[in-house]
Amino acid sequence: MLTLKQSCAATEERADQLIDFTSRIVASPSLSGEEGDVAAIIVAEMKKLGFDEVSTDEVGNIIAKINGDGGPTVMLNGHMDIVDPGPAEGWPYPAYSGKVVGDELWGRGSVDMKGPVAAMIFGAAQFKQLGIRPAGDVLMTVAVMEEIAGLGSQFLATHTSADVAIVGEPSRNELRLGHRGRIELQVKFSGRSAHASAPDLAINPHFAAAKFLQRLETLSLQNDSVLGPATIAPTLYVTDQQSANVIPSEVTIYLDWRNVPAESPEHAVKTLEALIEPSTDGSTAVVRVTEQPRTCYTGVTRDFASIFPPFATESSSPVAIAAEKVITESTGNPANADVWQFATDGGHLALSGIPCVGFGPGDDRLAHTNQERISISQLKTAAATYGPLVCELAKSIETT
Numbered sequence: 001m002l003t004l005k006q007s008c009a010a011t012e013e014r015a016d017q018l019i020d021f022t023s024r025i026v027a028s029p030s031l032s033g034e035e036g037d038v039a040a041i042i043v044a045e046m047k048k049l050g051f052d053e054v055s056t057d058e059v060g061n062i063i064a065k066i067n068g069d070g071g072p073t074v075m076l077n078g079h080m081d082i083v084d085p086g087p088a089e090g091w092p093y094p095a096y097s098g099k100v101v102g103d104e105l106w107g108r109g110s111v112d113m114k115g116p117v118a119a120m121i122f123g124a125a126q127f128k129q130l131g132i133r134p135a136g137d138v139l140m141t142v143a144v145m146e147e148i149a150g151l152g153s154q155f156l157a158t159h160t161s162a163d164v165a166i167v168g169e170p171s172r173n174e175l176r177l178g179h180r181g182r183i184e185l186q187v188k189f190s191g192r193s194a195h196a197s198a199p200d201l202a203i204n205p206h207f208a209a210a211k212f213l214q215r216l217e218t219l220s221l222q223n224d225s226v227l228g229p230a231t232i233a234p235t236l237y238v239t240d241q242q243s244a245n246v247i248p249s250e251v252t253i254y255l256d257w258r259n260v261p262a263e264s265p266e267h268a269v270k271t272l273e274a275l276i277e278p279s280t281d282g283s284t285a286v287v288r289v290t291e292q293p294r295t296c297y298t299g300v301t302r303d304f305a306s307i308f309p310p311f312a313t314e315s316s317s318p319v320a321i322a323a324e325k326v327i328t329e330s331t332g333n334p335a336n337a338d339v340w341q342f343a344t345d346g347g348h349l350a351l352s353g354i355p356c357v358g359f360g361p362g363d364d365r366l367a368h369t370n371q372e373r374i375s376i377s378q379l380k381t382a383a384a385t386y387g388p389l390v391c392e393l394a395k396s397i398e399t400t
Contacts, residue, residue, distance in 0.1 A: 026096065059296045074137075074393050076140050107372065124390070149306040157348045164354065166386070168358075171358055179339050180341075181259045184255070184307075185255045230263055308348070318399065323389060327359060
């Protein structure tokens with residue numbers, strides 16, 4: 001059994017190594033599908049830290065293991081891909097600097113989620129560092145393509161198994177027990193193109209799209225007692241023309257539906273289809289979930305739908321109670337059990353039957369912004385928490 005006192009001492013012993021590793025992976029760009037370089041750095045560090053097994057699967061996920069004594073398997077789950085940093089202007093320090101300023105480490109991915117990944121890796125490695133054998137195997141999984149709907153963890157969910165998972169997305173070192181899902185949908189309106197000087201010769205799809213958007217604004221959505229209300233946001237509006245003097249033949253509206261468990265992708269499609277008015281001018285409309293080929297850094301290409309399932313872990317469940325106990329003791333603050341506002345790979349894992357709890361360092365409100373930075377104090381606290389959290393979760397599974 002790894003105690004909190006032992007874990008805190010082990011974290012301090014390797015604090016400089018933890019910070020250096022975090023800085024190096026933040027400094028390695030890793031957009032979705034381009035994670036190969038950072039994967040190599042992570043694999044090398046895991047081997048250096050003494051993980052019993054370190055490998056990558058066919059889509060590029062990293063799977064490392066610390067052997068246990070046959071008890072419940074606990075998975076720690078994170079991802080290595082990041083979103084684009086955007087313009088250099090506005091970043092106080094270069095986006096890929098990994099620069100340490102005071103108690104903060106700056107850069108794209110520091111919060112979402114290379115900092116949490118580093119904390120999980122070092123936290124799990126403490127079993128080897130201290131010569132303590134965990135009750136069951138500890139799996140450290142670092143997935144690809146989370147930022148584009150979680151291709152990596154969807155693959156993990158069908159090719160690995162665990163009794164419980166810790167999702168390390170940033171939670172400000174508080175407990176998270178779920179989130180709404182995300183479905184990306186497209187509504188394509190088709191008409192007939194013509195010169196803008198002769199609109200009578202066209203079937204202008206903009207008008208059908210405008211009527212749809214007006215009806216969408218009044219749509220009543222589900223409200224989940226734990227996860228909160230579902231939302232739909234129109235995001236992109238794309239036509240098949242670039243010239244302002246041509247009426248397009250097609251208009252596509254992209255929608256971001258943050259769904260609750262009662263709203264399946266099939267339900268979403270049918271609901272949107274019902275908002276489309278019957279055509280009186282010959283235009284047509286089609287609703288579909290975004291699905292497209294995705295090529296991993298390993299070269300493997302897979303058709304993949306842009307769907308994150310929602311999930312919710314009951315606060316009264318043994319794993320939630322165990323997690324709350326450890327987090328409160330480790331941080332010295334209430335665990336503040338809540339749900340994330342954004343979707344995570346936990347949805348894919350929970351859908352496969354793996355109970356999930358969420359805990360990770362970093363202020364999630366800084367993710368995807370040009371102010372992204374992580375508190376080193378939070379980073380160290382999280383690293384010291386993961387080992388004891390693994391032990392307590394394994395115990396909670398054994399006693400149920």
